[in-house]
Amino acid sequence: MSHTIHNDNDRLQLLGALGASAVDDLFSAIPETLLLRRLDLDPGLPESETREKVEDLAAANRPSGPLSFLGAGCYRHYVPAAVSALTSRGEFLTAYTPYQPEASQGTLQSIFEFQTCVSELTGLEVANASLYDGPSALAEAAFMALRLTGRDELLVSAGVHPEALQVVETYAEGPELTVLRQALDPVSGTTSTKTLQLSTATGAVLVSQPNCLGVVEDLTPLAEAAHAVGALLVVSTDLATLGILESPGMLGADIAVGDAQVFGNAPSFGGPSVGFLACRMEHLRQVPGRLVGRTLDADGRPCYTLTLQAREQHIRRAKATSNICSNQALGALAATIHLALLGPVGLRELGEICLQRAHHLHGLLCEIPGVRPLVTGPFFLEFALALPCAAEAFAQAMRTQGIDPGVPLLRMERGARPVFDPDLSAGRDEPPPPPTVPAENVLLVAVTESNPPDALARYAAAAREVLAGTEPRPQGTR
Amino acid sequence: MMTVSGGESLIFEKGIPGHRGSHLPTAGVPAADPAVLLPGVPLREEPPSLPEVAEPQVVRHYTRLSRLNYCVDTGFYPLGSCTMKYNPKLNEEMSALPGFAALHPYQTEDQVQGVLRLMYELEQALLTITGMERASLQPSAGAQGELAGILMIKAYHRDNDGTGRDTVIVPDSAHGTNLASAAMAGYRVVEIPSSPRGLIDLSTLRRHLSERTAAIMLTNPNTLGLFEEDILEISRLVHEAGALCYYDGANLNAILGKARPGDMGMDVVHLNLHKTFSTPHGGGGPGAGPVAVGPTLEPYLPMPLVRPVQGEGVFTLDYDRPFSIGRVKGFFGNVGVMIRAFTYILSVGSDGLTRAGEDAVLAANYLRARLCDLYSVPHDGPCMHEFVISATQQAERGGTARDIAKRLLDFGIHPPTVYFPLTVREALMVEPTETEDLHTLDRFVDVMRQIDGEITNDPETVREAPHHTPVRRPDETLAARHPVLRWQKPRSDEFSEPVSG
Numbered sequence: 001m002s003h004t005i006h007n008d009n010d011r012l013q014l015l016g017a018l019g020a021s022a023v024d025d026l027f028s029a030i031p032e033t034l035l036l037r038r039l040d041l042d043p044g045l046p047e048s049e050t051r052e053k054v055e056d057l058a059a060a061n062r063p064s065g066p067l068s069f070l071g072a073g074c075y076r077h078y079v080p081a082a083v084s085a086l087t088s089r090g091e092f093l094t095a096y097t098p099y100q101p102e103a104s105q106g107t108l109q110s111i112f113e114f115q116t117c118v119s120e121l122t123g124l125e126v127a128n129a130s131l132y133d134g135p136s137a138l139a140e141a142a143f144m145a146l147r148l149t150g151r152d153e154l155l156v157s158a159g160v161h162p163e164a165l166q167v168v169e170t171y172a173e174g175p176e177l178t179v180l181r182q183a184l185d186p187v188s189g190t191t192s193t194k195t196l197q198l199s200t201a202t203g204a205v206l207v208s209q210p211n212c213l214g215v216v217e218d219l220t221p222l223a224e225a226a227h228a229v230g231a232l233l234v235v236s237t238d239l240a241t242l243g244i245l246e247s248p249g250m251l252g253a254d255i256a257v258g259d260a261q262v263f264g265n266a267p268s269f270g271g272p273s274v275g276f277l278a279c280r281m282e283h284l285r286q287v288p289g290r291l292v293g294r295t296l297d298a299d300g301r302p303c304y305t306l307t308l309q310a311r312e313q314h315i316r317r318a319k320a321t322s323n324i325c326s327n328q329a330l331g332a333l334a335a336t337i338h339l340a341l342l343g344p345v346g347l348r349e350l351g352e353i354c355l356q357r358a359h360h361l362h363g364l365l366c367e368i369p370g371v372r373p374l375v376t377g378p379f380f381l382e383f384a385l386a387l388p389c390a391a392e393a394f395a396q397a398m399r400t401q402g403i404d405p406g407v408p409l410l411r412m413e414r415g416a417r418p419v420f421d422p423d424l425s426a427g428r429d430e431p432p433p434p435p436t437v438p439a440e441n442v443l444l445v446a447v448t449e450s451n452p453p454d455a456l457a458r459y460a461a462a463a464r465e466v467l468a469g470t471e472p473r474p475q476g477t478r
Numbered sequence: 479m480m481t482v483s484g485g486e487s488l489i490f491e492k493g494i495p496g497h498r499g500s501h502l503p504t505a506g507v508p509a510a511d512p513a514v515l516l517p518g519v520p521l522r523e524e525p526p527s528l529p530e531v532a533e534p535q536v537v538r539h540y541t542r543l544s545r546l547n548y549c550v551d552t553g554f555y556p557l558g559s560c561t562m563k564y565n566p567k568l569n570e571e572m573s574a575l576p577g578f579a580a581l582h583p584y585q586t587e588d589q590v591q592g593v594l595r596l597m598y599e600l601e602q603a604l605l606t607i608t609g610m611e612r613a614s615l616q617p618s619a620g621a622q623g624e625l626a627g628i629l630m631i632k633a634y635h636r637d638n639d640g641t642g643r644d645t646v647i648v649p650d651s652a653h654g655t656n657l658a659s660a661a662m663a664g665y666r667v668v669e670i671p672s673s674p675r676g677l678i679d680l681s682t683l684r685r686h687l688s689e690r691t692a693a694i695m696l697t698n699p700n701t702l703g704l705f706e707e708d709i710l711e712i713s714r715l716v717h718e719a720g721a722l723c724y725y726d727g728a729n730l731n732a733i734l735g736k737a738r739p740g741d742m743g744m745d746v747v748h749l750n751l752h753k754t755f756s757t758p759h760g761g762g763g764p765g766a767g768p769v770a771v772g773p774t775l776e777p778y779l780p781m782p783l784v785r786p787v788q789g790e791g792v793f794t795l796d797y798d799r800p801f802s803i804g805r806v807k808g809f810f811g812n813v814g815v816m817i818r819a820f821t822y823i824l825s826v827g828s829d830g831l832t833r834a835g836e837d838a839v840l841a842a843n844y845l846r847a848r849l850c851d852l853y854s855v856p857h858d859g860p861c862m863h864e865f866v867i868s869a870t871q872q873a874e875r876g877g878t879a880r881d882i883a884k885r886l887l888d889f890g891i892h893p894p895t896v897y898f899p900l901t902v903r904e905a906l907m908v909e910p911t912e913t914e915d916l917h918t919l920d921r922f923v924d925v926m927r928q929i930d931g932e933i934t935n936d937p938e939t940v941r942e943a944p945h946h947t948p949v950r951r952p953d954e955t956l957a958a959r960h961p962v963l964r965w966q967k968p969r970s971d972e973f974s975e976p977v978s979g
Contacts, residue, residue, distance in 0.1 A: 004826075004830065004833045004834055004837045004912050004913070005837070005912065005913055005914065005915045006837050006840075006912075006915070006916070010915070010916055011837070011840060013916065014840050014841070014843075014844045014916070015840070017844055017847055017848065018840075018843050018844060018847050018860075020843075023836045023839070023840055025860070026836075026839050026840065026843055026860045026862075027705075027736055027839070028860065029704070029705035029707050029859065029860070029862075030705055030707075030733070030736060030737050031707065031709070031710060033710070034709070034710070034737045034738075034741050034742060035736065035737060036735060036736055036737055036738060036741075038735075038828065039606065039607065039734070039735035039828045039831055039832055040606050040828070041603055041606055041607070041823070041827060041828040041831065042824075042827055042828060043827040043828055043829055044824075044825055044826045044827025044828070044829060044830040045824060045825055045827065046825075047568055047825065050568060050821060050824050050825040051568060051571075051572070053824060054572045054575075054596075054817070054820070054821050054824065055572075055575065055577075056592075057577075057592040057593070057595060057596045058572075058575040058576075058577025058578050058592055058593075059577055059592065060577075060591050060592030060595065061577045061578065061581055061589065061590050061591065061592040061593055062585070062589040062590075063576045063577055063578075063579075063580035063581055064580055064581065064582045064585060065580070068582060070582040070584050070585065072584055073583075073808060073809075074582060074583050074584070074808075074809065076580075076582065080499070080500050080533075082499070082533055082536060082537055084574070085537070086536075086537065086540040086541065086544070088570065089541070089544045090549055090550070090551030090552070091544035091545060091547040091549045091551070091552070092544050092547065092549075092760070092761055093549070093551075093565070093570070093758045093760060093761075094549040094550035094551045094565050094758045094759065095547045095548065095549040095550075095759065095760070095761040096549075096555065096557060096560060096562060096759050096761070096762070096892070097759065097761065097762040098761065098762065100548070100883070100887065100892065100893060101949065101952045102884065102887050102944050102947035102948070102949055102950060102951070102952075103547065103548035103887055103892060103947065104546075104547055104548065104761070105485070105486075105543070105546035105547070105948050105949055106543035106544050106545065106546040106547035106761075107547055107761035107762065109486065109488070109543055109546075110540070110543055110761075112488070112963075112964070112965070113488060113489055113490070113965070115963055115964050116488075116490065116964040116965045117526075117528065119963075119964045120526040120527050120528065120964075121526050125964075126963055126964070127963070127964065129762070130763075132618035132619065132622060132763075132764075132807060133618065133807055133808050134808060135805070135807060135808040136618065136622070136806065136807055136808075143662075161808070163805055163808045163809070164808060166804045166805040167804070167805050167806060167807065167808065169804055170629065170780075170803055170804035170805055170806055171625075171662075171806075173629055173632065173633070173663075173664075173803065173804075174625070174628075174629060174632070174662050174663040174664040175662075175664045176664060216516060216519050218518075220520075242522070242526070243522065243525070243526070244512050244516075244521060244522060245516075245519065245520070245521060245522060246519075246520035246521055246522050246523075247522065247526075250520075251520060259808075266574075266579040266580060266814075267579070267580065267581060267582045267583065268573075268578065268579050268581065268813050268814040269578065269581040269582070269583050269590065269593050269809070269810060269813040270582075270583030270808065270809025270810055270811075270813065271583075271618070271764075271807070271808075271809055271810065271811050271812040271813050271814065271815075272618070272763075272764035272766075272812040272813075272814050272815060273808070284961065284963075290762065291961075291963055292963070293957040293958070293961050293962055293963050294957070294962040294963075295952045295953045295954065295956045295957035295962075296952070296953050296956060297949040297950050297951060297952045297953065298942075298950040298951040298952075298953075299949075299950055301485055301949055302485060303485060303948075303949040303952050304952070305952040305954055305957050307954065307957040307958050307961060307963075308958055308961065310958075312654075313621070313654040313655050313657070313658035314654040314655075314898075315654070316654075316658075317654045317657040317658060317667075318657035318658060318660070318661040318667040319661070320654070320658040320661075322658065322662070323621045323622075323624065323625055323655050323658035323659040323661075323662050324619075324621055324622075325619065325620065325621045325654075325655045326618075326619045326620075326621070326762055326763035326764070326765050327762045327763050328760075328762075328763045328764050329760050329761035329762035329763050330758075330760030330761060330763065330764060331760075331763075331764060333540075333761070336489075337536060337540060338500075339528055339529075340489050340499065340528070340529040340531060340536050340539075341498070341499035341500040341531075341533060341536055342498070342499070342500050342528065343493075343497070343498040343499065343500075343528050343529055343530045343531070344525035344526055344527070344528045344530065345496075345498055345525070345530075346498050346499075346500050346501075346502060347525075347526065347528060348525060349502050350502060351512075352505065352512060353502060353503065353504075353505045355512055355515055355516070356505040356507050356508075356509065356510055356515070357505055357506075357507055359510065359515050360505075360507035360508065378515075378516045378517060378518065378519050380516070395586070396586075399586075404582075404585065407584045411584055412584065414782070414795075414797050415781055415782055415797030415799075416805075449502060449503060452503070452506065453505075453506030453507055456507065
């Protein structure tokens with residue numbers, strides 16, 4: 001089947017108006033040697049058969065459900081039905097970037113509302129119209145901080161998600177920045193402030209709140225230490241925790257970023273997500289990406305428009321604050337609608353449910369012989385366990401009972417640097433103390449309102465059963 | 479698009495204290511105070527000022543906002559370089575299937591074989607279409623694909639004694655992202671002037687190529703809608719100078735099934751699934767910008783890649799890529815967008831893709847031919863999928879490209895891209911795509927002719943346009959001088975909504 005509109009008669013009419021006899025005449029500028037004889041793909045299919053083929057591929061996957069405790073940067077929260085009912089409206093879905101404000105007030109106002117939500121939650125005055133995802137937002141924030149400080153060195157906490165660190169390091173290859181890493185305290189799991197490798201070369205300190213082990217960081221001393229050397233503190237944060245936790249802005253963060261996927265957006269195998277970036281008003285001119293502002297129209301009516309576009313690539317070209325040319329408008333809309341449905345009370349309740357259920361499951365699991373918390377720091381909805389066996393083997397055994405018990409640490413570190421990296425002893429840092437748990441035994445467990453209480457009980461019972469057959473390994477080396 | 483007077487207030491302004499639109503389950507576990515569960519952790523004292531509204535109010539608010547938008551589903555969008563083709567509805571249903579949408583990126587490979595196969599087959603289709611060797615689907619959008627591509631070029635030169643290569647060449651008609659991406663990758667950018675025919679000038683190119691050149695970034699057909707006829711000579715010269723060729727795939731729609739960047743000697747190509755492969759723009763995103771390479775750059779692709787396991791009929795994520803530039807994005811890319819593009823390719827197939835390219839070019843030439851007597855066309859010869867006209871004659875009579883754009887809105891037509899490329903004065907860049915019927919094309923011509931007449935007979939109407947849109951010509955200077963970028967909760971002693979002077 002072809003989605004083209006014209007039939008042969010239409011084509012003849014169009015060609016006639018051009019005085020051309022064949023459509024190939026229009027391709028005469030393409031050198032003969034380049035012309036393709038035939039595109040070597042299958043012929044098209046009717047809609048019904050296309051559907052069948054794609055549905056078969058979907059059926060070959062096993063989607064995650066209430067018994068999935070996977071998190072590690074992508075969280076399964078319940079999405080109210082009103083969200084997709086609204087975001088699937090063609091007026092939002094099939095609109096272009098709102099460069100023509102007269103034709104785009106819906107998109108523009110919804111972005112203005114998104115900016116307000118992000119600003120409110122992060123405790124920072126300015127939020128942009130969204131970026132691709134949390135990791136690339138972190139890289140953009142790092143670049144922004146370096147432009148503001150005029151420096152070229154980053155200090156990244158080992159508590160930053162390994163994939164996000166990887167994105168920062170990839171981006172850093174461009175301007176050839178120095179990326180130093182700061183180890184986690186092996187006892188608490190928080191970013192160690194004892195031996196912070198800060199200097200007057202440091203432009204930004206990058207941490208995650210909660211961090212990739214689920215631990216809530218103490219941001220205030222990190223902010224103070226960064227500011228003491230003239231660096232900025234960049235915090236990658238989970239918006240779903242910010243109905244309960246004090247906002248990063250109030251605790252001294254200069255820039256906050258993260259994934260707004262947690263509101264309104266399905267996991268969708270990790271993408272699309274919705275990156276966000278918020279900062280202080282004094283740093284406005286260095287913000288990457290789109291911004292929507294309120295203004296008045298020719299008749300004096302309040303309205304919205306893209307603004308401060310002189311920062312952006314289509315105006316500033318090689319001197320732009322970023323090369324980004326899109327935002328995640330549809331995902332940002334979904335997040336905004338979800339937050340509007342929750343409201344301040346719902347957001348707090350959501351946080352409480354996640355927090356209480358996560359702590360309840362944590363308690364149940366830590367009662368099992370051989371299972372203990374990896375670190376002692378406070379956690380919110382995700383926690384790291386030291387198991388008496390390899391986490392992958394445990395996960396595999398749990399899956400036979402339909403439970404995805406969490407993300408083994410090594411799975412999150414695939415192709416990336418380990419969180420407890422022996423290399424972190426290099427450079428100016430001091431050697432970390434020898435670890436006590438093998439990394440392969442570490443499991444990250446995430447609990448949200450999508451994991452009902454009976455799922456927690458089933459998890460604990462199954463884990464007890466699975467681990468009963470496991471001899472605890474002798475302690476000593478990680 | 480609805481005309482409404484007074485606009486829609488903000489969702490924050492519609493609240494009634496205590497109202498909410500979502501009811502959550504009880505925790506169902508022993509209750510505990512957050513302060514007890516989070517000892518020593520600073521907790522939020524003031525709740526955030528989120529809207530306090532019930533579901534019906536939320537639904538009405540965003541439904542009404544949606545009606546202030548123009549979109550492909552309501553009308554013609556001849557926006558040059560953006561390929562605003564129709565977005566088939568089946569694609570949406572497929573990407574929303576729970577078998578895709580509910581997949582977590584850290585599920586084990588045995589649980590996600592369907593989506594891995596889809597990603598692999600999409601990659602293969604894109605390689606067939608582009609004539610390249612291997613692709614990463616990871617980049618989130620074209621600009622991120624560009625950055626990935628340029629970083630691969632940088633890594634290649636680093637490994638091949640090319641560290642002195644610090645310059646990227648772009649033609650002056652290039653998209654802004656090309657320059658910004660090259661600069662972000664740490665390169666000096668040199669813009670070279672196009673020839674009078676609007677093409678890359680070989681002698682100019684020769685003059686700029688040197689041992690400092692890392693790459694050329696080009697779009698073919700270029701942003702004037704013209705095919706670079708000397709493309710083979712261009713890639714030969716670039717390679718002879720030890721540099722590489724970057725192909726911006728924004729305009730790939732023109733040459734679908736006709737010619738392939740790989741055959742033109744391109745070393746790296748990014749594609750925009752939201753342009754060429756019919757996925758919706760969503761008001762600015764999400765898109766997807768896969769990046770495909772030839773053999774030279776294959777080792778440097780972002781990781782992981784999806785690859786079949788030999789002889790087992792299953793697919794795996796390959797992290798064993800020691801030369802990879804790393805990641806540009808968390809997880810595996812915008813999978814929801816990939817599903818839509820895959821569905822599109824499957825449904826239109828080989829013939830449909832070729833037809834799409836042909837019909838897009840046919841429609842563009844038709845519009846160009848029917849407008850060229852009134853609007854000046856700066857470059858001769860047939861165009862590809864888009865063309866640029868210059869409204870200099872109209873501007874002399876008092877109606878600029880911007881005025882024409884705004885006036886088009888009154889007729890329910892989205893304006894073409896204006897003032898781009900920068901090489902043409904009063905530029906209007908028109909890309910009709912293949913999904914508009916004859917009536918729509920003819921009506922666009924009629925309206926453009928009418929507006930030209932109005933500029934002579936009734937210039938005020940054009941200069942003050944639009945007249946029938948929800949708002950008219952927002953004051954952009956005010957927005958930039960007094961940035962109001964969020965709603966502020968009014969203090970209890972205030973009445974008025976916050977609008978800056």
